[in-house]
Amino acid sequence: xxxxxxxxxxxxxxxxxxxxxxxxxxxxxxxxxxxxxxxxxxxxxxxxxxxxxxxxxxxxxxxxxxxxxxxxxxxxxxxxxxxxxxxxxxxxxxxxxxxxxxxxxxxxxxxxxxxxxxxxxxxxxxxxxxxxxxxxxxxxxxxxxxxxxxxxxxxxxxxxxxxxxxxxxxxxxxxxxxxxxxxxxxxxxxxxxxxxxxxxxxxxxxxxxxxxxxxxxxxxxxxxxxxxxxxxxxxxxxxxxxxxxxxxxxxxxxxxxxxxxxxxxxxxxxxxxxxxxxxxxxxxxxxxxxxxxxxxxxxxxxxxxxxxxxxxxxxxxxxxxxxxxxxxxxxxxxxxx
Amino acid sequence: xxxxxxxxxxxxxxxxxxxxxxxxxxxxxxxxxxxxxxxxxxxxxxxxxxxxxxxxxxxxxxxxxxxxxxxxxxxxxxxxxxxxxxxxxxxxxxxxxxxxxxxxxxxxxxxxxxxxxxxxxxxxxxxxxxxxxxxxxxxxxxxxxxxxxxxxxxxxxxxxxxxxxxxxxxxxxxxxxxxxxxxxxxxxxxxxxxxxxxxxxxxxxxxxxxxxxxxxxxxxxxxxxxxxxxxxxxxxxxxxxxxxxxxxxxxxxxxxxxxxxxxxxxxxxxxxxxxxx
Numbered sequence: 001x002x003x004x005x006x007x008x009x010x011x012x013x014x015x016x017x018x019x020x021x022x023x024x025x026x027x028x029x030x031x032x033x034x035x036x037x038x039x040x041x042x043x044x045x046x047x048x049x050x051x052x053x054x055x056x057x058x059x060x061x062x063x064x065x066x067x068x069x070x071x072x073x074x075x076x077x078x079x080x081x082x083x084x085x086x087x088x089x090x091x092x093x094x095x096x097x098x099x100x101x102x103x104x105x106x107x108x109x110x111x112x113x114x115x116x117x118x119x120x121x122x123x124x125x126x127x128x129x130x131x132x133x134x135x136x137x138x139x140x141x142x143x144x145x146x147x148x149x150x151x152x153x154x155x156x157x158x159x160x161x162x163x164x165x166x167x168x169x170x171x172x173x174x175x176x177x178x179x180x181x182x183x184x185x186x187x188x189x190x191x192x193x194x195x196x197x198x199x200x201x202x203x204x205x206x207x208x209x210x211x212x213x214x215x216x217x218x219x220x221x222x223x224x225x226x227x228x229x230x231x232x233x234x235x236x237x238x239x240x241x242x243x244x245x246x247x248x249x250x251x252x253x254x255x256x257x258x259x260x261x262x263x264x265x266x267x268x269x270x271x272x273x274x275x276x277x278x279x280x281x282x283x284x285x286x287x288x289x290x291x292x293x294x295x296x297x298x299x300x301x302x303x304x305x306x307x308x309x310x311x312x313x314x315x316x317x318x319x320x321x322x323x324x325x326x327x328x329x330x331x332x333x334x335x336x337x
Numbered sequence: 338x339x340x341x342x343x344x345x346x347x348x349x350x351x352x353x354x355x356x357x358x359x360x361x362x363x364x365x366x367x368x369x370x371x372x373x374x375x376x377x378x379x380x381x382x383x384x385x386x387x388x389x390x391x392x393x394x395x396x397x398x399x400x401x402x403x404x405x406x407x408x409x410x411x412x413x414x415x416x417x418x419x420x421x422x423x424x425x426x427x428x429x430x431x432x433x434x435x436x437x438x439x440x441x442x443x444x445x446x447x448x449x450x451x452x453x454x455x456x457x458x459x460x461x462x463x464x465x466x467x468x469x470x471x472x473x474x475x476x477x478x479x480x481x482x483x484x485x486x487x488x489x490x491x492x493x494x495x496x497x498x499x500x501x502x503x504x505x506x507x508x509x510x511x512x513x514x515x516x517x518x519x520x521x522x523x524x525x526x527x528x529x530x531x532x533x534x535x536x537x538x539x540x541x542x543x544x545x546x547x548x549x550x551x552x553x554x555x556x557x558x559x560x561x562x563x564x565x566x567x568x569x570x571x572x573x574x575x576x577x578x579x580x581x582x583x584x585x586x587x588x589x590x591x592x593x594x595x596x597x598x599x600x601x602x603x604x605x606x607x608x609x610x611x612x613x614x
Contacts, residue, residue: 016448017448017451017452017455018455020448020449020451020452020455021452021455021456024452024453025461025464028464028465028468029464029468139593139596139597140589140593142593142596143540143544143588143589143592143593143596144585144588144589144592145544145547145548145551145564145567145585145588145589145592146548147547147548147551147552147564147567148567148581148584148585148588148589149585151567151570151571151574151581151585152574152578152581152582152585154574155574155575155578159574159575160575271457272457274457274460275457275458275459275460276459278459278460278463278552279459279548279551279552282551282552293460293463294463294552297463297464297466297467297468297554298467298553300467300468302468305464305467305468308460309456309460309461309464312456312457312460313455313456313457315457316455316456316457317455
């Protein structure tokens with residue numbers, strides 16, 4: 001019961017934030033100096049064309065009425081029609097979101113696989129060379145512009161060494177696997193399509209490493225810091241005094257406790273990956289949400305911009321909710337606190 | 338012998354402060370330090386590699402990259418300072434009002450703040466910058482608009498922990514006005530975490546502005562802005578990598594220095610947060 005109450009409170013909180021998010025994005029895209037009509041129809045549109053466009057997008061109605069129409073549409077899964085692609089925004093998002101999700105998952109996986117061991121290694125080698133190496137790399141990860149790193153990585157691994165492709169999700173002549181989830185790696189495994197699997201994996205390497213560097217750095221820093229806290233606790237001394245071997249102490253006693261704050265950071269990181277994805281997708285011609293958002297914002301396609309912003313703003317609190325639920329099960333103190 | 342300031346005891350902090358000083362000096366003295374006009378095109382020496390005449394080479398229009406980076410420092414410093422000033426002042430004001438007023442005002446302001454914290458910053462900044470029209474000024478407004486909320490939360494948190502202290506009660510009992518209590522007693526004691534955040538945000542604002550410029554929503558060519566320079570070098574990454582390499586390194590060092598300073602300030606100003614090592 002207590003868990004259900006906790007979950008309900010969080011879901012209501014997210015719904016309230018989403019109403020605020022929709023009001024703010026709506027205000028931004030409607031109370032703007034730029035003219036979406038001129039952007040869509042050009043300077044030579046006739047009065048009749050302009051009037052028809054304004055009626056089609058409800059721009060001839062008062063703002064509050066426009067918002068109510070929009071919000072009612074959202075509740076029915078209708079995010080409006082894109083001015084640029086002339087398709088339903090919900091369909092556009094359904095097409096581009098899986099690509100971003102695949103990239104973000106791959107980046108997150110890389111960050112966890114590299115970040116947690118790097119943080120542990122740094123903590124147990126405190127003050128020695130491996131510690132300095134990890135700390136400098138973490139510092140660089142938090143200070144590098146992701147779009148610049150992407151360019152450098154393409155220059156080195158695509159142009160100079162030719163090890164990986166420099167953009168896109170698949171080789172030109174490899175057909176996409178049968179769409180089930182829109183995540184090419186998963187779809188090609190489900191379809192048993194080895195050519196698509198190989199191609200999608202090699203295309204994922206450079207963008208995922210680029211996008212994942214920042215979160216790897218954050219996770220390594222957090223793991224190092226919480227490992228150092230835990231390693232100084234009394235029960236660690238007890239474990240050593242009992243004569244336990246160092247790997248057992250580090251992995252079974254220290255790491256399990258040190259991972260709790262790391263889990264929080266992983267949840268927060270997932271939200272920030274979406275921001276990084278905008279730039280990474282631009283560099284790697286990755287047909288995801290970020291590239292769709294950029295193209296939509298450039299052409300003042302406000303229904304599309306609203307849709308992307310709304311979707312992106314849902315992902316962040318939902319990722320945090322998943323972390324909180326995981327926390328609730330992981331840490332008994334929260335259940336009884 | 339005088340004791341060194343606590344922040345200077347860590348060698349990395351000294352390096353960071355030296356870099357920030359160098360960055361500020363370059364920004365202020367760019368016209369004196371730059372060997373060339375950052376906008377002057379010399380097509381005969383276009384795409385020249387680094388040499389004695391052009392330390393960091395030239396770009397596709399023959400402009401001197403070192404001179405453009407020096408002028409770019411000026412733009413990045415202005416972006417960082419203005420974003421932090423706008424977001425810091427507005428966010429702190431909202432947080433202090435919410436924390437001091439309490440009740441419904443606090444609830445309403447904090448829900449409003451939470452909405453801004455829910456957006457992925459770059460996507461919201463892009464929507465705002467796109468709506469206002471691409472320019473450096475609009476990019477600054479957009480970045481400040483996605484940055485202020487964290488200050489509101491920090492300031493409110495600090496205020497809640499301070500407002501029951503004896504010295505606040507004492508000020509109230511002698512009839513000090515709420516504005517005076519906020520400005521003279523609460524703000525000075527709440528400032529430490531805000532300063533730490535400001536240092537991190539200087540770096541974050543520089544990266545965000547460069548990112549917006551890179552995708553066309555910030556400074557526009559031929560402005561010698563670091564993000565614009567990286568974008569201009571994009572098509573030459575396989576043959577003349579220095580076009581993008583050096584402006585990127587400039588961002589890395591400037592942002593890295595502010596991040597190290599932020600860590601250092603946090604350690605010095607709030608020993609409770611100090612991490613071992």
